[in-house]
Amino acid sequence: MSLSIGLLGLGAIGTVMASYWRQHTVFVLGRCAAALQHAHTEHQYKHKRSLTYGPAILNQHPEWPEALTLSLPQWNHQRLDWLVVTTKAGDTLEALLPYASQLHRVERILLLQNGMGQHEQLAHWLKKQGLPCELWRGTSTDGAYRLDKTRVMYAGLGHVWVGQHRSNPARLCTLPTSCRLPHTEVVTDILARQREKLAINAVINPLTAHYRCLNGELASNIRYRQQLQALATEVEQFFLQLGWPLQENLFDRVIQIALSTAQNRSSSLQDVLANKATELRHISGYLLTQANTSGIELPLTRALMDQVNDRTEHGKQF
Ligand SMILES: NC(=O)C1=CN([C@@H]2O[C@H](COP(=O)(O)OP(=O)(O)OC[C@H]3O[C@@H](n4cnc5c(N)ncnc54)[C@H](OP(=O)(O)O)[C@@H]3O)[C@@H](O)[C@H]2O)C=CC1
Numbered sequence: 001m002s003l004s005i006g007l008l009g010l011g012a013i014g015t016v017m018a019s020y021w022r023q024h025t026v027f028v029l030g031r032c033a034a035a036l037q038h039a040h041t042e043h044q045y046k047h048k049r050s051l052t053y054g055p056a057i058l059n060q061h062p063e064w065p066e067a068l069t070l071s072l073p074q075w076n077h078q079r080l081d082w083l084v085v086t087t088k089a090g091d092t093l094e095a096l097l098p099y100a101s102q103l104h105r106v107e108r109i110l111l112l113q114n115g116m117g118q119h120e121q122l123a124h125w126l127k128k129q130g131l132p133c134e135l136w137r138g139t140s141t142d143g144a145y146r147l148d149k150t151r152v153m154y155a156g157l158g159h160v161w162v163g164q165h166r167s168n169p170a171r172l173c174t175l176p177t178s179c180r181l182p183h184t185e186v187v188t189d190i191l192a193r194q195r196e197k198l199a200i201n202a203v204i205n206p207l208t209a210h211y212r213c214l215n216g217e218l219a220s221n222i223r224y225r226q227q228l229q230a231l232a233t234e235v236e237q238f239f240l241q242l243g244w245p246l247q248e249n250l251f252d253r254v255i256q257i258a259l260s261t262a263q264n265r266s267s268s269l270q271d272v273l274a275n276k277a278t279e280l281r282h283i284s285g286y287l288l289t290q291a292n293t294s295g296i297e298l299p300l301t302r303a304l305m306d307q308v309n310d311r312t313e314h315g316k317q318f
């Protein structure tokens, strides 16, 4: 069965997903101004992207092409089996709002993003609008970045896990195999997987954004490493207090990731350097909100959040 899939946020990860789903019908929900501009033209507006496969991926899949070009039509209110949102977490509601009156044509919305909190915001909003679509959440270990506005480099092959927002294992069985998205695995413990990723991001992202360093420097620079150890301890203890068990020692896990992505700039550092809003509000900020509710202090997280936010909000170069 061919799925009808809408993609909102055709950036790095959105383009990678579109490549995996190209045997199906993929529409793009472009920024509203572009969508409106083309809504009344005779020809269907196409969103063009090129995806280049990095050496690490071609080593694993020498049979894949070195690059491919995607030309995807603008969504014109067709019925959708899935609407997949791959904007940054903080852009979710703003991106969906212009399409609000057409969302009754959508069976399921999947937020495939880092960060937390946006799922609850959207669930609340969908309920208020009386929209019955199912809400799904997903997390990806793929690695991709944009070379420019239309070209994306797929640097590291990963895995995508998806699960229902209010996970109900009984209902999961009702998702027919034919409705499952390629390159995704349906799981019943999506929240636990997202929390594992949240813990890692809550350590690496604010530190790399603050020190403006590569991921690997957090392990190799003694001063940064000490800060990393202190922050990992704060985050890990907080997770324990909330009853969110982590699979392994957070410091060890974060050092492992910092080393395996040593030459990477974290997404938060990339945003700071580009003078864009970071996703820290949905990472460290989310933890601070939880901490506030529980009457717990997270001094290191708060200090880093304030410092990084100051810089992005006031557009300071540092
Ligand atoms: N890149 C990666 O390797 C990974 C990313 N992630 C997560 O995936 C999510 C997306 O990240 P990534 O792909 O890197 O980000 P990008 O910035 O590359 O892509 C985000 C896309 O959303 C679009 N967008 C933003 N606001 C709107 C709007 N109002 N209406 C329509 N489109 C909008 C942007 O459009 P425009 O181009 O016009 O700004 C852009 O195309 C994040 O949560 C990230 O943390 C998770 C794992 C890995």
Ligand SMILES: CC(C)(CO)C(=O)C(=O)O
Pocket (backbone or CB within 6 Å): 114, 200, 201, 204, 205, 215, 257, 261, 264, 265, 266, 267, 268
């Ligand atoms: C794991 C890490 C820190 C890799 O860079 C990441 O997810 C990010 O940059 O947002």
